[in-house]
Amino acid sequence: MKHQETAQQIVKSVGGVSNVNSVYHCVTRLRFDLKDNNKADQAALKKLDMVMGTNISGEQFQVIIGNDVPKVFDEMVKEFPALKQSAEGGKQEGEKKQNVILKIFETIAGVFAPMLPAITAAGILKGLLALFVTLGWMSAGTDTYRILSAIGDGVFYFLPILISFSAARKFGSNPFISVGLGAALMYPDMGVLLSSGNPVHFIGIPVTAVSYGSSVIPILLAVWLLSYVEKAVDRIITPSLKLLLVPLISLLVMVPVTLIAIGPLGTLIGDGLSGGINWLLTEGGLFSGIILGGAMALIIMTGMHYALVPVIISNLATLGFDKFLPLTYISNMGQAGATMGVFLRAKDKKLKSVALSTSVTALMGVTEPAMYGVNMKYKKPFIAAMIGSAAGGGFALAFGVKAYALAGNGGIPGLPGLVGQTFWYALGGMGIAFVIAAAVTVMLGFKEDADDAELISASIAPPAAPAPAAVPEEAASATADDTAYAPMTGRAVPLKEVNDPTFGDELMGKGIAFVPSVGELVSPISGTVMNVFKTKHAMVIRSATGMELLIHVGINTVKLRGQYFEAHVQTGDQVEAGDKLLTFDLEQITQNYDITTAMVITNTADYKQILPLKLGEVGFGEPVLKAEL
Incomplete structure (x- = not known):
């Protein structure tokens, strides 16, 4: 359902089906050819939970989604059949004349994108086989090896x-x-x-x-x-x-x-x-590596790398290796290093947290949150990433680094694709890109903006509850079993159903979630209001016995900056269970946001177990959560 809703909102935000000449997707992005790019509402798109950002390359309008892009695309063409025809080469009336070079790039991308699962699977298998043989875990002449080789080589042949x-x-x-x-x-x-x-x-x-x-x-x-x-x-x-x-x-x-x-x-x-x-890659050596490595992020952003896909695949199939692919790994390490530099240099705790998490994500081969969410936003880190990538690319091509398989991931999970004679040089190039990008970011610095940091954080993960400074140190742990009551009328659901890993994976603690039917939040316990977020969408309350509850209304609602919310308490207020804490405009918020509300016990470690007492329809004041020492 989430992918369907996202698909509907994306089509609406790009100006509707009538504004779309064609659309297809690559590994992480929806790529639109719109009749009028000015009709696209980029602000509305960026508010969507599954959208990491937008980009205009030439005349192509891109919506960056990440690994779920095939699912969103499938729902889109299912909901709007006319878009399926455009994705398969059909044309609609009013299609604008397009740059020939850009059209060639789009065509190549449109042909190869659907094939990537098969090519990636074959490439990973070939990389793993090379690794197994190198480590002596398998012999090249065995029947098992030959059968597995047929799986990998058959796709390419x-x-x-x-x-x-x-x-x-x-x-x-x-x-x-x-x-x-x-x-x-x-x-x-x-x-x-x-x-x-x-x-x-x-x-x-x-x-x-x-x-x-x-x-x-x-x-x-x-x-x-x-x-x-x-x-x-x-x-x-x-x-x-x-x-x-x-x-x-x-x-x-x-x-x-x-x-x-x-x-x-x-x-x-x-x-x-x-x-x-x-x-160029062989004879240009150091010089080619510096130019291509430094420019790789721009090449990928514009989609020009798709023009090289046939060359890369042909090289892997005929030569058994390719020298361009390692530069994509190195570019990713440059982006990861730059966000690590942001983490090291930043003073704002929220920005440090976001930069660290996006750096790790980029190391895993998913660079969109780092590139678009942090580096490009602050500009100098993006320049630092290019400098680091140029240094790493120069090192790699100077030593003739090769990729031996199309692993489908330009990060640490894709390392099997680099296993071969130049593997250690490849790691060296990646390490150089990371370290230099981080160092240059720290040296260049950047202008921090607290509001920007909050919005960036909201697009990646909800804000963590601040430590309640007013709590005396000796009272920092729970002293008795405690029960929390339903803070809203609606439907109680398991916390794992919250569509955000920070809550769904219980990173903030154990608890329960609600889908409200009334725009009102009351206190689930008697105690002290330790913090009312300035955006009013979240509160922290501590009971007299030491249970600390974070209540977070909606997903990414921090972006509203308090709009549609009205707080009825302040930090430091004493409340009784059932006292009104907050009212919110349910109808307005649900037009653009998931209103699922998480209630978690942030000091979960103080309790032996935390048990949901009721799921399904609930009303104000019903017992829903029990914490046992």
């Missing part, structure tokens, strides 16, 4: 067939006719014929000997041309014969044309691109 299916969806041709085209090129006897060394002719026309195994560019061009041939044939064939003749004529035309013209041309283009880029 039969890459033209995978590409033909995905490209057909992008170009609007019949995917099964396209697969038939790819299968004909990969047919075993075709390979024997073209590799025999003897002249090959088709009806007297010479056929150039080309190996199509693991190739990329030839099949892309072939399926693109097939989409036009298929439509042309479809227009001239009578309806009663379409099923029989359109596929037959399309294949009879396209397979020979591919063998005679497109295949050699595509191979020439592919070899030229691979050769030129590989020459």
Whole structure:
């Protein structure tokens, strides 16, 4: 349900279906081609829990989501079928003229993004096999190794067939006719014929000997041309014969044309691109590493790296390694290092906490929270990240670092993709990027803004409850069993159902949650109000027996900065169970926020066990939580 609601809100915020020419997704982002980017409400998008940020690259409008982007995209095209057609290559009226280079990048991305799960799985397996052999856990000649190798290598060898299916969806041709085209090129006897060394002719026309195994560019061009041939044939064939003749004529035309013209041309283009880029990466060494490493974050932000996807995959399939991929790992380490520098330099505790958590996330290969949430916001850390990445990239290419598999993750989990002869140099480049980015961030500094820090924190995790300074040290632990009563009318649910890991994973402590039906919060215990957050969306109360309760109304509602909330108590007030603490405009808040309210015992460690007493429909004052010493 969460993905469906997010999808609906995203479409609404980009100006509705009528404003969308096309949309597809990559690993972390929805990439829109909008008729008018000015109609997109970026502020509304950034308020959505699952949206990390937005970005405009050229004319492309990007909504950054993270690992859940496929689920959001699936819900989007399910809810709005017109968007599915645009994602598969269809066009809508009013589609604006687009930059040719950007269109090529988008096309390549649209073809390869759906294939990434298969390519990633194969790449990880190949990396693990290389690691197992290196460590002596497996021998390369065993039956088990050969079977596992077939799983990993098969995807890359039969890459033209995978590409033909995905490209057909992008170009609007019949995917099964396209697969038939790819299968004909990969047919075993075709390979024997073209590799025999003897002249090959088709009806007297010479056929150039080309190996199509693991190739990329030839099949892309072939399926693109097939989409036009298929439509042309479809227009001239009578309806009663379409099923029989359109596929037959399309294949009879396209397979020979591919063998005679497109295949050699595509191979020439592919070899030229691979050769030129590989020459730059190999011969440019230190200089190329500095330039590409430093610019990698910008390359990824603009989507230009998708133009290199065919080259990367071709290198892995034919050479067994690629020199561009390590730079993506190094760039991620630069972003992680910069946010670590923010953590070291920042004075605001909330910003320090956010910077540390996003640094760890970037180390794990997910850089959007670090890049967009922290580094770009404060600017100088982003520059520091580029400097660190340039240094790491220069080191890596100076020592010829290679990636041996497409692991699908440019962080620590993706390290198996780098296992090989240059592995230690790869780690060195990553370490240099991290350390230098952190050091430069600390040296350059940045201007802190407390309000900005609070908003950044809200987009990643709810704020932690501040320590109640007014509590005497000797009274800091619980002294008796305690019971908390329902602070609102609505539905009580287990804490794990809160859609935020800070509460759902019980990082703040054990407790219970509520979905309110009335916009009023009352005190669940008798005691002292230790803290009323200045944004009024959360409070900390301590009972006379020492139980400390944090009540947090809604997810990310800190962004409202107190709007729609009215506090009826102040820090230091004494309250009885049932006293009114807060009222809030339930209707207004639920338009943009999840109103699920968490109530947690922050001093959970003081108790032997904490038990929910009632789930389901509850009313004010019903016992819902018991803490036992």
